[in-house]
Amino acid sequence: MSQLFFIPPLISLLITKGKLRFFNNFESALALSLHYGILILALPISILLYKAKKQPWSILLEITTEPIISSAFTITFLTAFTAIAINALFGLVIAWVLVKYEFPGRKTLDAIVDLPFALPASVGGLTLMTVYSDRGWMGPICSRLGIKIVFSRLGVLMAMIFVSLPFVVRTTQPVLQDIEEELEEAAWCIGASPWTTFWQILFPLLTPSLLTGTALGFSRAIGEYGSIVLIASNIPMKDLVISVLIFQKLEQYDYQGAIVVATAVSIASFGGLLVTNQVQLWKQNLNR
Missing domain, CATH: 1.10.3720.10 (MetI-like)
Incomplete structure (x- = not known):
């Protein structure tokens, strides 16, 4: 689904050569927090605003x-x-x-x-x-x-x-x-x-x-x-x-x-x- 466009970058950061890479550096922790924030907060609000925007102003x-x-x-x-x-x-x-x-x-x-x-x-x-x-x-x-x-x-x-x-x-x-x-x-x-x-x-x-x-x-x-x-x-x-x-x-x-x-x-x-x-x-x- 188009809404899940941000999942592959996260997976690529967390998985290396088929093994789960735990958060041992700043970049992976930052990527997880950003993706989690987008999934939980930004995405629902963005969809709500998008659906409202589709309505005519009248x-x-x-x-x-x-x-x-x-x-x-x-x-x-x-x-x-x-x-x-x-x-x-x-x-x-x-x-x-x-x-x-x-x-x-x-x-x-x-x-x-x-x-x-x-x-x-x-x-x-x-x-x-x-x-x-x-x-x-x-x-x-x-x-x-x-x-x-x-x-x-x-x-x-x-x-x-x-x-x-x-x-x-x-x-x-x-x-x-x-x-x-x-x-x-x-x-x-x-x-x-x-x-x-x-x-x-x-x-x-x-x-x-x-x-x-x-x-x-x-x-x-x-x-x-x-x-x-x-x-x-x-x-x-x-x-x-x-x-x-x-x-x-x-x-x-x-x-x-x-x-x-x-x-x-x-x-x-x-x-x-x-x-x-x-x-x-x-x-x-x-x-x-």
């Missing part, structure tokens, strides 16, 4: 401007932005507490942060429903306050917060651990307050990792499906998000619409990561 514009699709895009991106803004704040606070303080249950909290990574998405959605449904632990309290979480846009927000929080914590935590305490002590010696020390000295060092975590969390949030499909009502114009919309279109055999929507999401996610990388490079150049 069809692409017609599909992306449909009321249901434009509403799904608006709901998804606004909710994801809200979720990652909340996680940027509280994720930084959690990372700070885990690094700076010793307290009973610290290791347990540190392990709990990784639960969204370990749990299947459907289990995460079921967990959220168990907590926030009308018969759940927090459901009656929320009902008395007039707050409806399950089968609403607020439930989508909770699911996005749940799956994206670890990205912020795990990207900022190692940076906090590597910051030398002498920097804070020097600032305190010259009379700087704790807030000034954090804002003027520590926060600039944390900004690149915080931006990386928020970008990864945002991409994870807009692609979440398993937990959202359980906790949301998935009604168009109400709380239907892009990931569920793509699955619905596949169920309806609307492959053209699914490809167009998936391509638009991929471009938006890649654009967000690209902007984040550019901001990081800009800040690094300023600090030199």
